[in-house]
Amino acid sequence: MSSPVIVLVGPMGVGKSTVGQLLAERLGVAYRDTDDDIVTAEGRTIADIFVDEGEPAFRAIEKRAVRAALTEHEGVLALGGGAVLDPDTRALLAGQRVVYLSMDVEEAVKRTGLNAARPLLAVNPRKQWRELMEARRHLYEEAATAVVPTDGRTPEEVTEAALNALELKDA
Numbered sequence: 001m002s003s004p005v006i007v008l009v010g011p012m013g014v015g016k017s018t019v020g021q022l023l024a025e026r027l028g029v030a031y032r033d034t035d036d037d038i039v040t041a042e043g044r045t046i047a048d049i050f051v052d053e054g055e056p057a058f059r060a061i062e063k064r065a066v067r068a069a070l071t072e073h074e075g076v077l078a079l080g081g082g083a084v085l086d087p088d089t090r091a092l093l094a095g096q097r098v099v100y101l102s103m104d105v106e107e108a109v110k111r112t113g114l115n116a117a118r119p120l121l122a123v124n125p126r127k128q129w130r131e132l133m134e135a136r137r138h139l140y141e142e143a144a145t146a147v148v149p150t151d152g153r154t155p156e157e158v159t160e161a162a163l164n165a166l167e168l169k170d171a
C-alpha cells in the first residue's frame, strides 16, 4: 500500500485539478484526479451520473474511487470537492499530507458560476456555494495539514504557496 505525496481538498472550482497538475510537474511525480478516474470507469460525465442516478449513487462511486487512489497513488492526488463528506474517506486522510485550497464566495462564482459541468452549482451558484461551504468548511479544515488561500493568486502562485506551506520548496 502506498500513499500520495500531496492530497488536495477544497470546494469546487478552487483549482485542485489545475494546481494538482502544476504541483506534480514541479515535484516530478504523477498526477491523479478522482473525478477523472470516475469518468473513465463509468464512461460518462459527472453531471450525467448526478442526473441519471442522483447524488447518493455518485457519492458511493466516489468513495470507492477515492479509497483506491489514496491507497495506490504515489504522486499528487486531487479529490472532488465533496469527497470529505464521507467519514471513511476522512479517516483515510488522517496522517496524510493534505492541502486545503480555499477561496471566498466571489472568487468561487467567477470560477464556477457559469459552468454546467458542476451540477451542485447549476442554479443560483452564489447561494448554493455558501450553503455548501457552511456544511463543509470544518471538514476541509479538519482534514488539512496546510491551508492555502487562492484568492487573487494565479495557479502558479498557489502552487508556490503550497510548496512553501509544506516545506517542499526546494523539491
Ligand SMILES: Nc1ncnc2c1ncn2[C@@H]1O[C@H](COP(=O)(O)OP(=O)(O)O)[C@@H](O)[C@H]1O
Pocket (backbone or CB within 6 Å): 010, 011, 012, 013, 014, 015, 016, 017, 018, 019, 078, 111, 112, 150, 153, 154, 155, 158
Ligand atoms: N488560481 C486561479 N485563479 C484563477 N482561475 C483559476 C485558478 N485556479 C483554477 N482556476 C480556474 O477555475 C476553474 C476551476 O479550476 P479546477 O482546477 O477545475 O478546480 P477544481 O478541480 O477545484 O474544481 C478553471 O476554469 C480554472 O482554469
Ligand SMILES: O=C(O)C1=C[C@@H](OP(=O)(O)O)[C@@H](O)[C@H](O)C1
Pocket (backbone or CB within 6 Å): 010, 011, 012, 013, 016, 017, 035, 046, 079, 080, 081, 082, 083, 117, 118, 119, 120
Ligand atoms: O463538491 C462537490 O460535491 C463536487 C465537486 C466536483 O469536483 P471538483 O471539486 O473538482 O469540481 C465533482 O466531484 C462533483 O461535481 C461534486
Ligand SMILES: [Mg+2]
Pocket (backbone or CB within 6 Å): 016, 017, 033, 035, 078, 079, 080
Ligand atoms: Mg477538479
